Amino acid sequence: MRRIPILVTLLLVAACSQESERTYTVDELIADEALLSRTISDCRNNPGELRNTVNCHNAEAADGKLRLQNMRKALGG
Template sequence: MRQLPIFVTLLLVASCSQEPERRYTVDELLADEALLSRAISDCRGNPGELRNTVNCQNAEAADGKRRLQNMRKALGG
């Protein structure tokens, strides 16, 4: 019976020690097209929860930067 509180405590500690999500920079997202597409898709698919996260903000910034680069290339610049 004495082991039950110890087990419950260990279970609670294990569930709280979740590894944080990796944060990607704008440059990392620009360098990896698949990662950027996945991040944009995830963020736009769940804007209520993810819109204000660092990864979504960086993904939107990278997407905007990529669009500008593509427009410059299309205009010959």
């Protein structure tokens, strides 16, 4: 009988725990420029905590790809 309250408590704690942040791919960030802008802004405003996260790396890669695409378009290529 002692196990039931312990299990219920563990389930409640697990349900209330902080949800992990979704990881976005480079292609998803390129497709949603508002999300890309927000992610880059968050990463640059808190580099100590976020600099080495997957989302920040993917956002920088997506930003680089978009810049290259825009330069090619501007040059007529």
